[in-house]
Amino acid sequence: MTYSFLEPYSFNNELQLKNKIVMAPMTTSSSTPEGDVTEEELIYYLVRSSGPGAVITACAYIGSEGQAFPNGMSVAKDSHIDGLKKLAQIIKLQGSKAILQIYHGGRMSQRQFNGGRQPISPSPIRAERKWADTPKELTEAGITILISQFGTAVKRAIEAGFDGVELHGANTYLLQQFFSPHSNRRTDNWGGSIENRLKFPIEVVRHCQSVIQTHADKSFLLGYRFSPEEIETPGIRLDDTYILLDALIGENIDYLHLSVNHYFQPSIVGFREYKKQIPEQIGQYIDNRVPLIGVGAIKTAEDAEKTLRYANLVSLGKQLIIDPKWVQKIEEGKEKSIQTAINLSQPQDYHIPENLWKTITQIPNWFPVKEH
């Protein structure tokens, strides 16, 4: 059986992937407390990077108050470049392309992971989470610093040898907070109208592109991950997202990456009409103007093929944690041997960093698991 996701893929800037499977960015919470890449992370990526055409790393925070998880990976200082170099080398060793995902947690950051510093956000509105702090409203100068921190992070990724950077504009972090009418209630140039709420993500994209133009080869990618909707009211709805996508396409973003739980999913807000699947509607809206990466609960070759009906590439998260050789098994016609659940009695088989293993085994119904 041949599958179209096993065929190579070329981006417009000529970067080539050996196939259309991408490892989704997944935080392992296993870097050092200072944010340096650890050996267990390198092994985890080594084991998983031989199959997919590209690996997008766990999100790395760009600034000292931007960490939303414990033991996150950091790209906030020059001292992190050495570890990131090893990570890029490991990922590229067997022909995969390495993409560093970068983010700032904004109001989703927690004091305990950021030396007691109060989180910052466009407006002093708490995230609707029990643990969330009221963030400090960013000043104009603070906004300028953040834009430049995103650019510096991109420069470090180039120095570390990555093939591209993905801006994490999804999952309610800072880039999304500027676009969201829930977290951005500013009345200056950075808020209010949808055009003003778009300004921060677009300025970040432009600045990162100028860094890339000066310091990287033409084939270096800048992608953008987005969540098409948010559950808060007021909140981002599909029509807002279309405006964001048009703006990003207008800026010549190299690819867009959806963030949803299921590749075939109705709206998460309002009337859940099952005939209107959000990912598919997004794909139709983009209409091949730029490559789209689809995602969410992709477990089988058939799931991946279905996603390619509206997307150009497919990213797999949990399934590549459960079976790091998913791609190779399909290439070799051994689909029946694909693992579909984590065997809790055999942790040594998976090369999953200890903290991630603990989280996976402690959160019920997150990953499919079996006892033996």
Ligand SMILES: Cc1cc2nc3c(=O)[nH]c(=O)nc-3n(C[C@H](O)[C@H](O)[C@H](O)COP(=O)(O)O)c2cc1C
């Ligand atoms: C352990 C774990 C960590 C994650 N960390 C990130 C992250 O750092 N950045 C991100 O954009 N998404 C993150 N996600 C979301 C995944 O990229 C993906 O969108 C989601 O898991 C759905 O795909 P899947 O069903 O194939 O796992 C994470 C998911 C998991 C399971």
